[in-house]
Amino acid sequence: MKIKDIFERKKFVFSFEIFPPKPTTPLDRIYSTLDDLKGPSPDFISVTYGAGGSTRDRSPQIAIDVKNVYDIESLAHLTCIGSTRDEVVGVVDLLLESGVHNILALRGDPPQEAVSPFVGGDFSHAIDLVKFLRERYGEKIAIGGAAYPEGHIECDDPIKDLHYLKQKVDAGVDFLVTQLFFDNELFYRFVERTSIAGIEVPISAGIMPVVNKNQIERIVTLCGASLPKKFVRILHRYADDPRSLEEAGIAYATDQIVDLIASGVRGIHLYTMNKAHVARKITSNIETLREGFVNDKNNEEALL
Ligand code: FAD
Numbered sequence: 001m002k003i004k005d006i007f008e009r010k011k012f013v014f015s016f017e018i019f020p021p022k023p024t025t026p027l028d029r030i031y032s033t034l035d036d037l038k039g040p041s042p043d044f045i046s047v048t049y050g051a052g053g054s055t056r057d058r059s060p061q062i063a064i065d066v067k068n069v070y071d072i073e074s075l076a077h078l079t080c081i082g083s084t085r086d087e088v089v090g091v092v093d094l095l096l097e098s099g100v101h102n103i104l105a106l107r108g109d110p111p112q113e114a115v116s117p118f119v120g121g122d123f124s125h126a127i128d129l130v131k132f133l134r135e136r137y138g139e140k141i142a143i144g145g146a147a148y149p150e151g152h153i154e155c156d157d158p159i160k161d162l163h164y165l166k167q168k169v170d171a172g173v174d175f176l177v178t179q180l181f182f183d184n185e186l187f188y189r190f191v192e193r194t195s196i197a198g199i200e201v202p203i204s205a206g207i208m209p210v211v212n213k214n215q216i217e218r219i220v221t222l223c224g225a226s227l228p229k230k231f232v233r234i235l236h237r238y239a240d241d242p243r244s245l246e247e248a249g250i251a252y253a254t255d256q257i258v259d260l261i262a263s264g265v266r267g268i269h270l271y272t273m274n275k276a277h278v279a280r281k282i283t284s285n286i287e288t289l290r291e292g293f294v295n296d297k298n299n300e301e302a303l304l
Contacts, residue, residue, distance in 0.1 A: 002142035036276030040283035079108025080123035134172035204267030
């Protein structure tokens with residue numbers, strides 16, 4: 001099923017993101033993660049694609065297995081960076097033949113050793129990939145796009161960023177998934193701005209439970225997410241106590257999700273970092289809230 005249709009049928013869509021293991025790590029590792037992620041019944045699982053990186057060859061097969069072995073809807077990430085038109089067609093044809101009809105179209109981040117971010121690729125920005133996919137595959141696929149509640153790190157003008165986002169959506173994006181954030185108020189303001197800009201596709205909120213201190217430095221460098229005071233207090237207090245930090249990180253993410261659901265968010269996309277036990281704990285914390293949507297009369301009618 002296309003994820004566009006899942007958003008049409010359900011008021012609240014709950015999903016996970018996983019990444020392929022490095023080539024030096026046995027591939028089986030991801031399958032034991034998936035064994036554990038199946039239990040919480042996510043509406044879909046997305047599989048990242050290392051732009052120009054060493055794990056990209058593993059991504060399509062994992063995305064296919066999510067669909068065919070685990071019977072969970074699958075969203076395959078695909079990036080512009082380092083991708084030629086022929087490579088994109090090769091990957092998407094394989095996905096379609098294997099029953100995966102959902103692509104998250106991204107620009108990607110260049111590998112650190114690259115001189116130019118666009119070396120070797122036929123597409124500059126995500127919008128170019130979206131246009132290409134829509135022209136070639138029409139409505140056979142659902143296309144997702146990335147969005148940034150705090151603005152993309154390379155763009156110093158939020159209005160320009162929003163303008164490019166609107167163009168990307170108009171080019172054929174069916175739904176958006178956001179960069180992670182730790183301050184829900186920033187997300188609410190962003191959703192308001194997208195609505196004023198005329199962006200009407202569903203927006204799923206990206207939530208990452210922070211469960212170790214090394215993770216946070218990398219995140220802030222990569223995406224520039226701002227850290228609210230209460231979050232920083234947790235990091236300082238439990239930085240050297242891994243078990244407590246994990247518990248606090250799970251509690252913080254749960255708190256964010258409860259607030260987002262109460263505010264009518266269309267979806268939560270949990271960046272699992274392949275830590276299935278963390279994803280399961282968070283899912284179990286919000287089980288009743290998810291059931292609330294299943295039992296909601298209007299939702300049931302929408303499902304008929
Ligand atoms: P774009 O939409 O192209 O935007 C990138 C920048 O260019 C922005 O600053 C934007 O304002 C600007 N821009 C957009 N269009 C134009 C234009 N026409 N002219 C001039 N400027 C323009 N990376 C990976 O490598 N692999 C993954 O699997 C992956 N998964 C991700 C999943 C999610 C949900 C998110 C939020 C990000 C993911 N990323 C991934 C990271 C992403 O690739 C980077 O954030 C990247 O820097 C931007 O990608 P984008 O698709 O948003 O790019």
